[in-house]
Amino acid sequence: MAETYFAFSDAVESVGRTTFVRFDALRSSEHDLLVRYRSFEEAERDLHPRLVEFSVALGGAKAFPGLGGRRIETDRWYQLTLGDDGVPASVYDDPGADEPEATFVEDIAFLDGRSDPAKTLSRLVSLNSVPDAAVTSIEAAFSGLPTDEPTHLAVYNVGQGSCAAVCTADNVPIAYVDFGGGVTRNAKTYPASLRFCFTQEPPVVLSHWDLDHWVSGKKHPNALDLTWIAPRQKMGASHLKFATELQRRGKLLIWPTGLATATTGHGTLFKLQKHRDRNYSGLVVVAEVGSPSAKVRVLCPGDAPYHRLPTAAVSGLSGLVATHHGGLYRADSPPAPASTPGAIAYSFGTENSYKHPHKLAVSRHASGGWTRRRDTPNGHTALPALPTLPLAPACGGIQCSLAIQQ
Numbered sequence: 156m157a158e159t160y161f162a163f164s165d166a167v168e169s170v171g172r173t174t175f176v177r178f179d180a181l182r183s184s185e186h187d188l189l190v191r192y193r194s195f196e197e198a199e200r201d202l203h204p205r206l207v208e209f210s211v212a213l214g215g216a217k218a219f220p221g222l223g224g225r226r227i228e229t230d231r232w233y234q235l236t237l238g239d240d241g242v243p244a245s246v247y248d249d250p251g252a253d254e255p256e257a258t259f260v261e262d263i264a265f266l267d268g269r270s271d272p273a274k275t276l277s278r279l280v281s282l283n284s285v286p287d288a289a290v291t292s293i294e295a296a297f298s299g300l301p302t303d304e305p306t307h308l309a310v311y312n313v314g315q316g317s318c319a320a321v322c323t324a325d326n327v328p329i330a331y332v333d334f335g336g337g338v339t340r341n342a343k344t345y346p347a348s349l350r351f352c353f354t355q356e357p358p359v360v361l362s363h364w365d366l367d368h369w370v371s372g373k374k375h376p377n378a379l380d381l382t383w384i385a386p387r388q389k390m391g392a393s394h395l396k397f398a399t400e401l402q403r404r405g406k407l408l409i410w411p412t413g414l415a416t417a418t419t420g421h422g423t424l425f426k427l428q429k430h431r432d433r434n435y436s437g438l439v440v441v442a443e444v445g446s447p448s449a450k451v452r453v454l455c456p457g458d459a460p461y462h463r464l465p466t467a468a469v470s471g472l473s474g475l476v477a478t479h480h481g482g483l484y485r486a487d488s489p490p491a492p493a494s495t496p497g498a499i500a501y502s503f504g505t506e507n508s509y510k511h512p513h514k515l516a517v518s519r520h521a522s523g524g525w526t527r528r529r530d531t532p533n534g535h536t537a538l539p540a541l542p543t544l545p546l547a548p549a550c551g552g553i554q555c556s557l558a559i560q561q
Contacts, residue, residue: 156238156239157236157237157238157239157261158182158236158237158238159182159183159234159235159236160178160180160181160182160183160205160207160234160235160236160237161180161181161183161185161186161232161233161234161235161266161272161276162178162179162180162181162207162232162233162234162235162263162391163178163179163180163230163231163232163233163276163280163389163390163391163392164176164177164178164227164228164229164230164231164232164233165177165178165179165206165229165366165391165393166229166365167227167228167229168509169213170508170509170510171213171510172212172213173210173211173212173213174210174211174212174213174214174215174216175208175209175210175508175509176208176209176210176211176216176227177206177207177208177339178206178207178208178233178235178391179204179206179390179391179392179393179394180204180205180206180207180235180391180392181202181204181280181392182203185198185201185202185203185204185392186272186275186276188201188202189202189275189276189279189280190275193279194279194284195279195280195281195284195392195395195399196284196399196402196403199395199396199399202392202396203248204391204392204393204396205246205247205248206246206247206250206339206366206393207235207237207244207245207246207247207258207260208244208245208247208255208339208340209242209243209244209245209260211242214226216263219260219262219263219264220262221234221236221262221263221264221265222263222264222265223265225265227263229431229432229433230389230431230432230433231266231268232266232268232272232273232276232277233263233264233265233266234263234264234266234272235260235262235263235264236260236261236262236263236264237258237259237260237261238258238259238261239259240259240261241259241260241261241262242259242260243257243258243259244257244258244259244260245257245258245339245340246258247339249373250338250339250342250366250370250373250393251336251338251342251345251370251373251374252339252342253342253343255339255340277389280390280391280392280395281389281390281395282387282388282390282395282398282409285387285398285402285407285409286409287387287409287410287411287412288384288408288409288410288411289411290411290414290417292408293384293408293410293411293417293424294417294419296358296382296384296408297330297358297419297420297421300329300330300355300357300419300420300421301323301329302420302421302447303447304323304324304447305323305324305445305446305447306321306322306323306324306329306421306444306445307321307322307324307444307445307537307538307539307541307559308320308321308322308332308442308444308453308455308474308476308537308538309321309322309326309328309535309536309537309557309559310476310500310502310529310531310535310536310537310538311349311502311531311535311557312346312349312502312531312532312533312534312535313335313336313337313345313346313349313371313502313531314336314337314341314342314343314344314345314346314503314504314507315336315337315338315341315344315345315367315480315503315504315507315508315509315511316333316335316336316337316338316341316345316367316368316370316371316480316502316504317333317335317362317367317368317457317476317480317502318331318332318333318334318335318336318368318371318502319331319332319333319442319455319476319502320332320357321421321422321442321444322537323549325548325549326546326547326548326549326557326558326559327352327354327355327548327549328351328352328354328355328357328557329355329357329421330357330358330359330360330419330421331357331358331359331360331381332359332360332362332440332442332455333359333360333361333362333368333369333455333457334351334359334361334368334369334371334372334378335365335366335367335368335369335370335371336349336367336370336371336374337367337370337504337507338366338367338370339366340508341367341504341507341508341509343504344504344505344506344507345374345504346556348556349371349556350375350554350555350556350557351371351375351377351378351555351557352548352550352554352555352557353377353378353380353381354549354550354554356380356381356382357381358381358382358383358384359372359378359381359382359383359384360384360424360438360440361383361384361385361386361437361438362386362437362438362439362440362455362456362457362458362459363386363388363433363434363436363437363438363457363458363459364385364386364388364390364394364398364433364437365433365434365458366393366394368457368458369394369397372397372401373397379400379401379404379406380404380406381406382406382408383401383406383407383408384408384410384424384438385398385407385408385409385410385438386409386410386426386436386437386438387409387410387412388433388436388437389431389433410426410438414426415465416467421442421443421444422440422441422442422443422444422452423440423441423443423467423468424438424439424440425438425439425440425441425464425465425467425468426438427439427459427463427464428463430463433458434457434458434459434460434479435459435460435463437457437458437459438457439454439455439456439457439459439464439468440454440455441453441454441455441467441468441472442455444538444539445539451473451474451493451539452470452471452472452473452474452493453472453473453474453475453476453538453539454468454469454472454474454475454476454490455476456468456476456478457478458478458479458480458482459478459479460478460484460486460487461478461484461487461488461489461490462484462486462487462488464490469490470490471493472490472491472492472493472497473492473493473494473497473498473538473539474497474498474499474500474538474539475489475490475492475497475498475499475500475520475525475538476499476500476502476538477489477499477500477501477502477512477516477520477525479511480501480502480503480507480509480511480512481501481503481511481512481513481516481517482509482511482512482513482516483513483515483516484516487519488519488523489519489520489523489525490523491523491524492523492524492525495524495526496524496525496526496527497523497524497525497526497527498525498527498529498538498539498540499520499525499526499527499528499529500528500529500530500531500536500538501517501528501529501530501531502531503530503531503532504532505532512530527540529561533560533561534559534560534561535557535558535559535560535561536559536560536561537559537561541559544559544560544561545558545559545560546558546559
């Protein structure tokens with residue numbers, strides 16, 4: 156029996172001759188609930204969004220009659236019909252679930268942005284009700300963290316996702332950069348035994364609202380008590396449920412409009428220019444780590460293309476977390492390291508569906524001087540390199556699983 160959804164296009168990515176699509180979908184009855192409550196926050200506990208994923212041959216999505224020959228674009232609302240025939244699809248009730256329900260996409264209808272459903276959904280399924288944070292609140296999130304001892308940037312093995320942290324010399328995280336991991340069809344890449352450290356109540360800087368950059372916050376409830384600093388971006392209901400829980404706890408700081416940078420005791424946060432693509436419009440972190448008298452700069456760009464980053468973010472770098480898990484932006488080149496060989500970490504999951512890291516992206520980084528390569532499937536790694544390995548966390552691995560292996 157066919158079932159109708161209103162669906163936010165969460166991801167559209169082509170790999171070779173195949174296009175992968177993910178929708179963040181609400182049943183039509185849940186749309187009616189939103190209209191009745193006139194507030195996502197009021198309706199949230201009765202909303203159960205589902206993630207719908209499918210793949211088609213490159214350009215094949217245009218064949219759905221309801222699209223009228225249009226291609227599917229990210230960050231737009233569509234009407235989705237699921238049933239017993241059509242394009243095979245997987246439905247996830249939770250982004251971290253690795254055993255989806257099988258279904259079929261019968262049709263996808265384009266929703267004109269001027270239509271009542273699209274306007275209602277864009278207004279209510281959004282961060283509109285969350286005010287900008289005060290600059291002083293962002294500064295306060297980093298106050299009290301140690302700044303007078305050696306540090307390093309840990310890049311963790313979270314599968315096909317991203318999570319890094321500025322850590323003390325005894326390997327305790329004092330600020331996380333993203334808090335993600337493998338999701339949906341890549342959930343199998345998420346390490347089952349992964350446990351995080353919350354000892355210093357480190358803030359989380361969320362580069363952008365992609366599932367694979369925040370899903371560990373859902374998997375590890377202690378993360379809900381950390382302060383999250385995040386950009387204001389468009390999103391579907393699965394993302395907004397998580398953001399709403401953080402807001403309910405007073406733990407969500409939305410980056411202030413007009414603020415270009417913020418300096419902490421361990422680096423600088425940069426806000427990228429406004430853009431409809433989440434990858435292009437988020438936050439970028441340049442961590443300053445090492446000994447207090449000899450700091451080095453390590454770039455954490457999230458999924459942003461290097462050419463979108465400000466000059467101040469790409470200058471004088473000694474370490475780099477490869478953008479987009481080593482994915483390929485065809486009109487992009489990495490920044491040059493301050494000296495060669497540059498140290499680079501690729502955060503990805505083994506046998507992931509996107510085939511990250513892309514061989515051309517790896518080649519470009521290597522040609523640009525980033526040849527001291529580390530891959531997170533081989534274990535948690537550190538930038539810059541540590542003199543003695545493995546480095547266990549201060550708890551000795553009893554409370555977390557964050558020992559640096561490479």
